[in-house]
Amino acid sequence: MSLQYEEEPLAEHYGYGPPDSFPKDFGYGEEEEEEAEDLPAPADSKPRILLMGLRRSGKSSIQKVVFHKMSPNETLFLESTNKIYKDDISSSSFVNFQIWDFPGQVDFFDPTFDYEMIFRGTGALIFVIDAQDDYVEALGRLHLTVTRAYRVNPDINFEVFIHKVDGLSDDHKIETQRDIHQRANDDLVDASLEKLHLSFYLTSIYDHSIFEAFSKVVQKLIPQLPTLENLLNIFISVSRREPAQHPHLWRPSVLNNLVVTETIKESGGRGALISPLSSNGSVPLSSDGSVPLSSDGSGPLSSNVPCPLMVQSPCPLMKCYGMVALRGGERSWDAYVPVEISQRGGNLSTEPHANGGTSQQSLTPRGDLSTEPHANGGPLNEPHANRGTSQQSLTKLSESQRDSSPPGVGIQ
Ligand SMILES: Nc1nc2c(ncn2[C@@H]2O[C@H](COP(=O)(O)OP(=O)(O)OP(=O)(O)O)[C@@H](O)[C@H]2O)c(=O)[nH]1
Numbered sequence: 001m002s003l004q005y006e007e008e009p010l011a012e013h014y015g016y017g018p019p020d021s022f023p024k025d026f027g028y029g030e031e032e033e034e035e036a037e038d039l040p041a042p043a044d045s046k047p048r049i050l051l052m053g054l055r056r057s058g059k060s061s062i063q064k065v066v067f068h069k070m071s072p073n074e075t076l077f078l079e080s081t082n083k084i085y086k087d088d089i090s091s092s093s094f095v096n097f098q099i100w101d102f103p104g105q106v107d108f109f110d111p112t113f114d115y116e117m118i119f120r121g122t123g124a125l126i127f128v129i130d131a132q133d134d135y136v137e138a139l140g141r142l143h144l145t146v147t148r149a150y151r152v153n154p155d156i157n158f159e160v161f162i163h164k165v166d167g168l169s170d171d172h173k174i175e176t177q178r179d180i181h182q183r184a185n186d187d188l189v190d191a192s193l194e195k196l197h198l199s200f201y202l203t204s205i206y207d208h209s210i211f212e213a214f215s216k217v218v219q220k221l222i223p224q225l226p227t228l229e230n231l232l233n234i235f236i237s238v239s240r241r242e243p244a245q246h247p248h249l250w251r252p253s254v255l256n257n258l259v260v261t262e263t264i265k266e267s268g269g270r271g272a273l274i275s276p277l278s279s280n281g282s283v284p285l286s287s288d289g290s291v292p293l294s295s296d297g298s299g300p301l302s303s304n305v306p307c308p309l310m311v312q313s314p315c316p317l318m319k320c321y322g323m324v325a326l327r328g329g330e331r332s333w334d335a336y337v338p339v340e341i342s343q344r345g346g347n348l349s350t351e352p353h354a355n356g357g358t359s360q361q362s363l364t365p366r367g368d369l370s371t372e373p374h375a376n377g378g379p380l381n382e383p384h385a386n387r388g389t390s391q392q393s394l395t396k397l398s399e400s401q402r403d404s405s406p407p408g409v410g411i412q
Helices: 002-013 059-068 072-077 115-120 136-152 170-190 209-219 225-237 383-397
Strands: 048-053 085-090 096-101 122-130 157-163 198-203 258-260 272-277 320-327 333-341
Touching: 048 059, 048 136, 059 072, 059 085, 059 096, 059 209, 115 122, 115 136, 122 136, 136 157, 136 170, 157 170, 157 209, 170 198, 198 209
Parallel strands: 048 096, 048 122, 122 157, 157 198
Antiparallel strands: 085 096, 258 333, 272 320, 320 333
């Protein structure tokens, strides 16, 4: 069903050539995209993220650096995209989506182009603006694109990447963002589209900003986000150790870098503990209970306690893992929620916790957040209150490891 649905309009209406022309030979790219025959039906498809913007604005570079580990310098050799490249990001049960990288020269509004089909199945539209270039034309195209898309599908998240800001001074960055924000919103007001919300991000492939921005875009597509945010607030509240004191500690710290990969399992839990996991699905252990980094700084070292709920991920946004355990009253730890922690190359955030005020929150039996004080008098924000329980969680994972596991394995 989907095969014809997607193949036909794209194959017919996209193609090489100047703007405003759509030769019939347009098709999908050949590198990583699926064959048209494999495309899922629109109703069943994963959330779709469109990458749009003028030519050379940096769309393909963003995709390659964020999802294919291409080094930023290599993007200098990328050729101009002349087909839609559809990239399937299937990293876990929560975070599955497709990215469609559009050629910059395509005019999406050619009458023969079925833009309705494209926008109808879209979760987020990222419009990339080259901040090092004159952006007047880009603003015009942005307006045209988002207004047309909004009329087809008002549920799309519209995200504007003010890109290549590595070449700008701090003052220039702020001024550029202010100016683009102002002009884009003025255009919407003139079109009586005040309800259309644009989110803006300053990005560059040469630093962490592009990962942060993409992480935020993806998170908006996760329906369980409120629950996850609550969990992560708890995560932050128990993550007390400062990197300055323990530079070897792998310390997830910012909310928007975290993505949970499993729903909360039924539990009689009243508390939460998060232990870091290595990418091979085991809990890293060291003599002082902290988490040593691997030599390349990309994540925790491997260790010796297997975790049955581990979810592997090929995506560099989600290469490290943590685990939430829900405590079940008199019982031992009986539910585990693996979380994926977005991080790249050991670039740890050392910003203070933005959401640290959740110390009195605890998990109800259904995994919802309660704001009541902790029932057992062991507030979650006291690191030592969790030391004993991390031992319990390890017991649950592997009885044989019980005595050999040091206390305080969880991040504190
Ligand atoms: N300074 C800087 N250059 C970048 C950045 N991102 C991409 N570039 C460069 O911008 C140029 C164009 O990048 P592409 O990714 O090919 O742009 P595109 O939007 O996909 O281009 P089309 O395929 O023609 O639509 C390349 O030389 C990249 O190296 C960035 O964050 N900073």
